[in-house]
Amino acid sequence: MIVASWLIRDAKGADFGQLLRYWAGFLGARPKVLPTTSAIDVVLLVVYVAAAFAAMRSAVAATVLVAVGVITLGVQFPGLWNIGTKAMESSYDDDLRSRALICAFVALAAGIALIITAGAGRRPPADSYEPAPTRPGIGAGITAFLLLGAAAAVLVAWEIRQVVKYPEIFPEWYVGGDQVPHALIDPPAGWTTVLLVLFCAFAGVSAIFRAVHARPFGLVAAALLLPGAVLGLVRAVDLKLMDHFGSLPTETQLTLVSWFFQALVAVAVLIVLAPRGFADVPGPYGSGQGPGYGPPAYGPPGYGPVPPPGQEPGPYGSGQPPAPGYGYPQGGGGFGPPPPPSQPPPGW
Numbered sequence: 001m002i003v004a005s006w007l008i009r010d011a012k013g014a015d016f017g018q019l020l021r022y023w024a025g026f027l028g029a030r031p032k033v034l035p036t037t038s039a040i041d042v043v044l045l046v047v048y049v050a051a052a053f054a055a056m057r058s059a060v061a062a063t064v065l066v067a068v069g070v071i072t073l074g075v076q077f078p079g080l081w082n083i084g085t086k087a088m089e090s091s092y093d094d095d096l097r098s099r100a101l102i103c104a105f106v107a108l109a110a111g112i113a114l115i116i117t118a119g120a121g122r123r124p125p126a127d128s129y130e131p132a133p134t135r136p137g138i139g140a141g142i143t144a145f146l147l148l149g150a151a152a153a154v155l156v157a158w159e160i161r162q163v164v165k166y167p168e169i170f171p172e173w174y175v176g177g178d179q180v181p182h183a184l185i186d187p188p189a190g191w192t193t194v195l196l197v198l199f200c201a202f203a204g205v206s207a208i209f210r211a212v213h214a215r216p217f218g219l220v221a222a223a224l225l226l227p228g229a230v231l232g233l234v235r236a237v238d239l240k241l242m243d244h245f246g247s248l249p250t251e252t253q254l255t256l257v258s259w260f261f262q263a264l265v266a267v268a269v270l271i272v273l274a275p276r277g278f279a280d281v282p283g284p285y286g287s288g289q290g291p292g293y294g295p296p297a298y299g300p301p302g303y304g305p306v307p308p309p310g311q312e313p314g315p316y317g318s319g320q321p322p323a324p325g326y327g328y329p330q331g332g333g334g335f336g337p338p339p340p341p342s343q344p345p346p347g348w
Contacts (some may be wrong), residue, residue, distance in 0.1 A: 057129035063213035069114030132276035148204035226266035232259035
């Protein structure tokens with residue numbers, strides 16, 4: 001609701017077409033009123049709405065709440081000291097800045113409450129009918145790890161270039177200041193990039209280990225990665241940079257390639273992590289595993305533990321006699337008392 005109210009404020013006060021151009025990063029955008037939001041707030045609104053529905057329906061609701069709480073804390077925390085800077089005082093009136101500061105405190109409290117709620121509400125499934133938390137598959141985990149790791153490496157490389165080429169803006173590029181303008185309720189550009197790198201790296205490592213929290217964190221990382229790349233490509237198309245790509249400076253070419261790569265990574269990660277995944281189902285194959293993992297308990301002849309030397313495999317597998325009451329009587333060639341009849345399960 002906080003993010004939506006600021007977006008509505010900007011949409012009402014500024015020409016919507018110019019507001020869209022401002023959110024997209026066009027230098028020639030001239031909204032009637034200086035916006036207090038940016039494209040990241042639109043993405044956060046989508047993430048919050050999706051997380052609200054997932055928290056009510058998903059088996060990984062706890063990790064969804066943690067992911068949303070962490071990203072909320074990361075985005076809102078710099079506002080505690082940036083809203084009162086001289087650059088903000090010259091751009092926004094006191095009443096607006098006061099409301100922004102109050103909203104920042106409320107949002108931080110909500111983020112902490114989400115994490116506490118997730119920790120307090122975690123428990124195993126009450127019965128077999130309640131969905132168990134799901135994990136990404138092996139292929140999805142490896143794919144997400146490679147893609148998110150590569151995207152994080154690209155972002156780190158550009159940040160190194162930024163600091164080396166423009167050392168005068170350091171550290172304001174990350175913590176905010178008069179030299180680095182940004183929207184009223186948003187963090188500085190460098191802080192946002194670092195937050196995105198940490199999310200991509202954490203989600204990628206979690207995915208390779210098939211952790212329960214890998215899907216929510218990976219989806220949030222992809223959702224944050226996609227808009228910057230897409231809007232960068234939109235600006236490139238508007239400036240017709242693609243028409244003469246070969247004649248562009250090397251750095252500009254690398255920038256376009258990076259945007260294209262990040263867009264592909266974000267879409268691919270959303271595709272591989274969006275499916276429900278695999279639940280931890282206890283059984284003869286172990287937790288969260290199916291046939292082909294661990295020693296099989298049942299199967300055709302040739303499966304099961306290897307019999308001792310000198311003993312031939314029986315008709316039910318290698319050294320696996322059937323349970324009493326099934327098949328032919330065991331031992332004595334059919335002589336002797338028959339085995340006791342099988343008992344039906346309780347409550348049959």
